[in-house]
Amino acid sequence: MTQHFSARSFLPLLGLGLLGTFSCTKETPTPTASLNASTTQQDAQASAGFVLRAKQYIIIASGDQLPGNIEALTTAANGKVTSHLQEVGLAIATSDDPDFATKAAKISGVRSVVHDFTYQGFEPQQSRVAEQASDNVNPSSTGDSNPLFPLQWGATAIQAPEAWNTGNQGQGVLVADLDGGFELNHPDLKPNILGSMSFVPGESAQFAGGSLAFSHGTHTAGTIAAVDNNIGVIGIAPQAKLLLVKVLGDAGSGSFSWLIQGIVYATQQHADVINMSLGAAIPHHDKYIDDAGNVVNDTKAIQELLVALSKATSYATKNGVTLIAAAGNDANNGNQDKSLVNIPADATGVISISATAPIGWALAPLTANLDRFASYSNYGTPAVTFAAPGGDFAYPGNEIVIFRGVRQYVWALDMVLSTGRVLKVNGVPRAYYTWAAGTSMATPHATGVAALIIGKNGGNMDPARVEAALRASADDLGKPGRDPYYGYGRVNAYRAVAQPN
Template sequence: MLKSSTTLRSFSLLSLGLVLLAGCSKEDIRVAEPQNSLSSAATANSETVVRRSQHYIILSSTDQLPADLASQTQAANGTLTEQLPGAGLALATSSDPDFAAKAGRITGVRSVIHDFSYQGYNPEAARGVEAVQDADNTNPASTGDNDRFFPLQWGHTAIQAPEAWNTGARGQGALVAVLDGGFDLTHPDLKANIVGAESFVTGEKAQFVGSGFSHGTHTAGTIAAVDNNIGVVGVAPDAKLLLVKVLRDGGSGSFSWMIQGIYYAVSKQADVINMSLGAAIPRNSKFRDDNGTPNDTSDDTWVNETKEIQELLVAISKATTYATKNGVTVIASAGNDANNGQRDQDLMHIPSGATSVISISATGPLGWALNPSTTLDRVASYTNYGTSDVTFAAPGGDSEYPGNEIVTVAGVRQYAFAFDMVFSCTSLGRYSWSAGTSMAGPHAAGVAALIVGKNGGQMDPTQVRATMRASADDLGKPGRDPFYGYGRVNAYRAVTQPAN
C-alpha cells in the first residue's frame, strides 16, 4: 500500500545530522539539506549560542583544583555545584554579576567564564516533498548478513566492516560512551549492548521521550547495534554502550553538561567517547545573555564575550585532555557548516576543535540506489573541512541527489536520495535515515572499538589513533588533506594491519 506523508529537507545549524523516521513497515522521511552559507551559519550560531548568566565554569591553572574551593567560591558569592579534579574544572552558580571577577582572583584559578547553551538541531523543517511508504520490507537471501536492513548500510561496505568481522574482530571487550541526546533504551537492536545510561540534562532522563527522530539512538546504533537478525548491525556489534545524555530531546544543551558527560565516561572506564554534537561558534561576535531566565527571551541582552568563547574552548580541551590521559579515545563530528577551517579561522567548532580530539568529516554516495557501483567516498556537500580541522573521514551520507525517483532496495521502496544517507535505529524500536558528520563520527568510533577490542581493551589512545592512521585509505591528495584528513577509516585494515 502506498501512502503519502510530508518530507522535510532541513539541516541543523550545528553539527548534528537530523533526518527520517522509519518503521519496520513504513518510512516517513526528514532529509537534511546542508547549510552552504558560512556567513548565515555564523550569524545563526551567534543567536543560538546563549550565555547562561548565572552558571559558571571555573578553570584551574593546572589539572588540580585549588584547595578549599567550595568555601572560597562561597566567599565570592557563588555556590560550587561540581568539582572535576584531574581535569582542573569546576562548575558554579551565582546571581552576583561580579562573581566571575571575584572568583577569578582565587589563587590557582586561571579564569572563570559563563556556561553557554546551544541548539544542536532543529526538529522542524523547511522544504517539503512527498514520501512513499515501504511496500515489501523483506531481506534478500543473498545478503551477506542476516540482519533485516543490513543491505541498506552502505557505510559498512565503504569501510569494509564485514571483512573485519570475518577476522573475528567485532569489538568484544570495548566500551563506547555515546554523548548525545536521549536514547531509546529498549530498542531491540541496542538493549543487549547497553551497560549503563546517565543524564546530565536538567529535568530529563536518559530515555528519549516521544515518537520523533532520536539522534542519540541513531548514533548508538551505527556504533554497536547488536547482530541479532532483527534490523541493523553496528560497526562493532559486540562492543558495549554507555549512553550519556548531554542534550535535551529537542536538541539543545549546555557545554557544562558536555564536560560532565566526558568526566563521567572516564569514571566508568570507557575506551572510546563519541560526540556527534557541537557548535560552530564565531570567535569574535556578540551573543545573547539569558539574564537568569533561560525560558524567557523577552529580557535577553547582547554581550561581546570574545575572551569567554576562547576560554570555553580551553575548558573543553581540559576535559578532552583529561579523558585522553585516562585512556579514552575521543572522537567528535567535524560539523556541517561547509566551512574551510584553514581559510576562515574565526569559526571554531566545539568539541571537534578541542585538544586530543579525533575530528571526523563526512563522505557519501550520490545516487547509490540507482548505481550500487558508484563511489561511496564522495566528500559530503555539507561537511566542514580543513587540513588541521579533519583527522579522518567516514561515511556520513548526503541528500544532494537531485532527482525524485522512487526505487526499491532490499525490499524497501523509497526515494533514491534517501538511500544515500545513513540507515540506523531511532525511537520506539524503529529505524531511520540521517545524514551529517554526526553519522560519520559513529562509523569512526566503531572502528576505534574494533581496534580496542582486538587489543583486549584498555588501549592507549595514541596507539588507537596510530592504528587508525596506518590503516586509513588515503583518499584525495596524498598525506593529510583538507577533506579526508589522513584518510577514510577502514575497519578491515585497522584490525589486520599494525600501526607504523
C-alpha cells in the first residue's frame, strides 16, 4: 500500500529559516541563495510497519469494566498487567507464554485477549482529485502581523481570519494533540502548551530529532494553535491551549496500546478536542507477521483491536471530548474497496477528515481553486466526515517564484506551512517552519475550527453538538449532501462561529 518517492530538492529561503522534507522526484535547479537549506515533508498514514507484538497483549472486558483483581488473575494466567485502564475496561499486559491469550480469555468478565500491534502512523503516499471554486482574499485580521501568515493559504480557504475578527480564537479550550514528538520550546507553540506526556517507552514528549528533518507532531500542533506572537505562523485557534501527547516515535512508528492510553489520558486531563493526525490502513485478513518474523494466524485480531480502540473513543465522547482523525493517504475508495479498516478514523465517535489543496496557488493567488480534492486522500461514504486543507505535491512543474517575499518552488507553496524544528545556529536555538502535505495536515485545520466552536460556546460542549455545528457551517462542495470526497463539506471557520450553534 505504501508508495515511496525519491527525494525532491528544496530551495533555500532568504533567511526565513523554513525547514522540512518532501517526496516526488523533480529536477534540481541551482539555488541562488545560500542561507538556510530547506526541504518539505509529504505526510501519510499507511500500514507499512504493521507488525503483531508476540508478547504484548490487550485484555478486553466483556462489559464496561474488567474484574477488580485482574492483575492477580492475569498473573495466574502467566502474564503481567503493565497498565490497567479501568475506566474503559481494558488492560495492557505482557507474557512469555504463547498460550497466554487462550488462558486469559477464560477469565470471567473478559471478552477477548488480542495481541498489540505496531504500525506506521505517518509515511509518504498519494491520492485523487475534484474541483471547486473559492475566495482567496484575506480581510485585515489579527494574523497579519505574523510574517509567514501570507503563506498560510489553508487559513484563507476556511475563512479563519474572518472568524478571528469576530473575537473567537479558541479561548478557554484545551486541545490534545496525539502524535510523534514535539518541539516543546518552539516560540510559536510554547506559550500555548499547557502540558505534555509520552506513552512511548523510554522517550519523552520532546522531539529527539537526530537525523530526522521533520517533526510531524510539531507541524500539526502549530496548525491547531500556534500563538499570535508576530514571529512566524498562526494557528486556526491561536488562543486555545495544547496538551501534547506522544503516542508514536519520532519517525512515526508506534503501538495501538500507546494510542489507546493517550486517548484515555487526554480525556482524564479534560481535553475538549483530541487531534489524531495518524493512523493505519489495515487489511481484513487473519495472517500477520510478528516481531520475531513468524507468520501468525489470528482470525479476530483486527475486529477485536477495533473493539478495544472503540472502548477508548466511546469513553472520550461520553466525557465530552470531540475526536478528530485523518482519513488516510492511500487514495483508497472506501465505497469500492472494503478490504481495509482505517484506525483510528473508523473507531466509534471519530470524525474523519479528507484533504483539499490548490495546484499552482503561487501563480494565481486570487483565483486558484483552494478546494480541489488532494491527490493522495482517501475518500468514500462514510469514510469521510468533512474535508479540510491538507496541501498537495501534484503541481507538475519545477518553477521558482518570488511569492509574498519568499523565493520558492511553486509546488512547495501548495502544501501546508506550519511550525517545524528548533535547531541551533552558531550555538543559538532558532525556530524553523515546515511545508507538509497529507490528511494529517488537514485534520488540525478541522480541529482548530472545532476549538473555535467550543470556545464560542463557553467550553464543555457535547461532541454531538460540535459535529452538528461543523456540519451546519461546512461549505458543501461536492454533490449536495454527504459525498465521498468532502463528506458533509469543507469546514468553514467563519460560518462556524458566526451562526448560532
